[in-house]
Amino acid sequence: MHNGLDHLFQPLSLRGKTLKNRIFSTGHMAVMLDDGKPSKRMAAYHGAKAQGGAALTIIEAARVHPSGDSGRPAIRAYDKACIPGYAHLAEACQPHGCLVFAQLTHPGREMTLAADGTHPVAYAPSAIPNERFHVMPRQISLRLIDDIIEGFAISSAHIREAGLDGIELVASHGYLLGQFLNPNVNQRNDAYGGNKEKRLQFLLDAIAATRHGAGENMIIGVRLSGEEKDHDGLALDEMLEICTVLDGNSNLDYFNVTVGTSAGLAGSTHIVPPMAYEAAYTLPIAAAIKSRVSKPIFVAGRINQPQLAEQAIKSGQADMCGMTRALISDPQMPAKAQRGDLDDIRACVACNQACIGHMLNAYAISCIQHPETGRELEFGQLTSATTRKRVLVVGGGPAGMKASSIAAMRGHQVVLYDANPVLGGQVNLAQLLPGRAEFGGVITNLKRECEQSGVTIHLNTRVTTTLIEEGNPDIVIIATGATPYQPSITGAEEAHVVSAWEVLQGKANVGRRAVVADWRCDWVGLGLAERMALDGCHVRLAVNGMVAGQTIPQYARDAWLGKLHKLGVEIIPHVRLFGIDAEDAYFQHTLNGEPVILNEVDTLVTALGHAPDTALENALEGLGIPYHVIGDCLSPRTVEEAIYEGLKIAATL
Ligand SMILES: Cc1cc2nc3c(=O)[nH]c(=O)nc-3n(C[C@H](O)[C@H](O)[C@H](O)COP(=O)(O)OP(=O)(O)OC[C@H]3O[C@@H](n4cnc5c(N)ncnc54)[C@H](O)[C@@H]3O)c2cc1C
Ligand code: SF4
Missing domain, CATH: 3.50.50.60 (FAD/NAD(P)-binding domain)
Structure with missing residues (x-):
């Protein structure tokens, strides 16, 4: 039963391989590498999405040449040491019927610091500065161009040997392949610049080299920004012309459409669009490209619900929907959608905190709502409790709700109290900020998880030590949150x-x-x-x-x-x-x-800021009742820590 999602669960054939439905995860840095190689943790992370029913997961952008190495860790696909790690990824995903592609890239002038903290030499089609990272690149020589093109072939051969299904070239977001396409960045006058045809040559050579290394059986696609949305970025009309030419390239199997560029702050916010942008706002751009080409169109950009994805496929705007954060927030999303359990999906709220927010700070990605993501090796398989305990949870904010639902799911008898008439704690205020209503989805999702796991909920009830003594629980979880910090202010x-x-x-x-x-x-x-x-x-x-x-x-x-x-x-x-x-x-x-x-x-x-509400904790001290303290009442922080601490404590009870 597809619950009105019939188009979303239609298979798609590409170069003799089958994508079992239209949901995929786009390439994104997970920060789970083991010295430039995919790690076991990374395999478990992608494996969870595969197990949850995604048709395809595209592994993060890998470097094709040492001149693209920076301190931001990436897979070194040009080094054959990457092969076993890629093979682990294939083994973790393919048995679930999920295809696995690798992405190949070179950052060009989008260069951050080197691994040793120095400023590396950055290369670009021309010596034109980058606004976001304040980098003046060096014009890339014809010899280095040849080396990098060869790097595409070498890297592709490694990926083929590892047993992956496809390769995607990253010509999106203003990285090197995209820089060559852009007349504002590529001002060369040689075989790789000077007019539209020549600006395309680097990408065409890279595609040919990739096919050479990948062989005839692997799927090859190219990711493009339909609009770069920055002051000197590429516009849609230029991209339409580029796609029309690329459509005739027999080495290429699909286009993956996104928007934005890394080159400026305005363009870069579209790389992972926050909730300020409308859901599925990139679809008209994908549709414009689709109307010009014959190859399948993949698209991403805040497609956060299967109903939206269904609409995109049904209306013919795209053929595959990238739902990356939707899968980070709920790796089981495709399976739930296919079963028709739409209300059980833990919808992503586009907060950009634990996923891209972690990545930008060089930490492994996760989700504020689902801290199990990225920690599959630790929390992927929660066991049932050996002894059923009576657990009393005080506070129905994110911390208390997560602790309650996990404890109940593991078989404990859980009673959750909140002094307010509604659950959600401070998230009820957070969702009142302009443009932040979607953040309230955190409450909707956690409420559903509490209901499903059988938590008993009492609202409008302020918990006192008397109530706890009368309830005689085996364990108390204190999640009483925080209130505004109000120091005395002179005058x-x-x-x-x-x-x-x-x-x-x-x-x-x-x-x-x-x-x-x-x-x-x-x-x-x-x-x-x-x-x-x-x-x-x-x-x-x-x-x-x-x-x-x-x-x-x-x-x-x-x-x-x-x-x-x-x-x-x-x-x-x-x-x-x-x-x-x-x-x-x-x-x-x-x-x-x-x-x-x-x-x-x-x-x-x-x-x-906020001050922790420690009243109940202070009152309980010395009474001999076992308790744990989690979330903002332990130390006022964010929803992420509140939910993670709820998970951690409930997983050990
Ligand atoms: C305006 C605003 C915007 C924010 N925006 C974000 C954001 O975008 N992203 C983010 O990650 N974080 C945000 N935060 C912070 C985030 O909401 C908190 O970190 C998080 O809610 C803490 O969760 P908690 O469960 O620990 O506590 P709380 O959310 O404070 O919940 C505690 C609950 O305990 C109840 N309680 C207290 N004492 C008792 C008692 N004795 N008996 C029964 N019930 C009791 C309270 O009624 C309350 O419902 C924001 C906070 C505010 C105020
Ligand atoms: S951290 Fe926020 S944006 Fe990222 S997947 Fe989770 S809910 Fe979505």
Whole structure:
């Protein structure tokens, strides 16, 4: 039973191989390498998606030549040492009927620091600087071009030997293959530049070399940005012409369409689009390319639900849907969709925190909602409890809900209490920030998991030591969260000072001119500033950091900063709150201690982080009742740690 998803579960044939449905995982850095080679952890990570029913998983971009090596770890496909690791990936996925492709790339001028912390020499078609990484590349020589082309052939032969099903060339996102296509970056006047045909030559040579190394049986595709969406990026009309030429290339089997470029901050937010962008917003671009070519079109870009993917396939906009984060958040998504259990899918909320957010900080990717992802070797197979215990969980925020559902799933008898009339804790506030309603999906998903595992839930009930003693549980899990941190502020009694929570709850009138004192530099300051500016207030966002949103992932922050600039929000960096009076707010520059005075302030909004709610923990101490403390009441952080700590404790009970 497909529950109206018949097109999504139609197979697709490519070069004699079968993709069993239309759901695939796009290539993405998982940060699970073992010295440039795919690791067992990585095989388990991709294996989970294969086991969950994906038709294809594309392994992250691998380097074809040492001139593309940087400190950002990547598979060295040019080195035959990669073969056993790729073979493990094939063994983990193919038995589930899931095809496995490798991606081949060279970063060109998109070069980060080298592994030893120095600035490596970056190569590009021409010596034109990169805005995002502040790199001036060296013009690539014809000899190095030949070497890199040979690298495609050598790497492809390694991948074929490992037993993978296909290879995708990364000509998207402004990396070297894409740089050659772009007249703003490729200003050569030789066989590889000067006109449209010559700018395509490098990609054509790379495709031919890949086919040479891969042989006739492997599928070969090319990933392209239909629009690079940056100031000197490629536009759709240029890409349509490129695709029309490539469509006639018999070595090529499919196009994989995305948008964005690594070259600038604006373009790079599209590499992994945050929830600020509409779901499936890339489909019209894929459809425009599809209307020009005969080869199948793969597409990705916030396709977060199988119903959307079904619509994309049914309407003929694309042939395969990349649902990478949807699979990170719920590797079982395809199987659940195929069974018709749509409400059981743990939908990705596009927060970009533990997936791409981890990757950008060089940590293994995971999911805030499903910390089991990326930790399959540890949490992939949770065992049933040997003794059924009575577990009392205090607090129905993310930490308490995750602990409850996992403990109940393992066979414990779990009762969850929350003082509020609804579950979700602070996420109820987080979803009130403008453009962040989707974040509330965290509550919907966890509620479903609690229901399914048989957790008994009591709302409107504040837990006291008496209630615990009467309940006589074997174990108590304290997940009482946090409340706004409110230090005493000099002059506050003369001024109008309100907390971020009060503004979000609609309990405070901020007047016409507000200052937000933003210590934590996260979603709260950015979102409050936007909310108040949209309501017509003049907003100054005074941040105790280098940039507003400093502590949140770049791919969640940057689109937001662009929006705040348009709304006229003034951002004042490097300031700590000092005091307030009836008219002015006083800050101190964090670098030189000088005063920074903001005049004509109606309201000071404090976004100074959170303080742990330790009341119950303090009361329980010494009573002899065993308990564990998790989430924000242990230390105020984010949903990610709250849910992960819920998992960890419940897995051991
Ligand atoms: C505006 C805002 C935006 C945010 N945005 C993000 C974001 O985008 N991403 C992110 O990762 N994090 C975000 N956070 C932080 C995140 O929401 C918290 O880190 C997370 O909710 C902590 O989860 P928790 O379960 O530990 O605690 P909480 O969410 O605080 O939940 C604790 C629960 O315990 C209940 N409780 C307390 N005492 C008792 C008692 N004695 N008896 C019964 N119940 C009790 C409370 O009613 C509450 O429901 C945001 C927070 C705010 C305020
Ligand atoms: S961390 Fe957020 S964006 Fe990433 S997969 Fe999970 S829910 Fe989606």
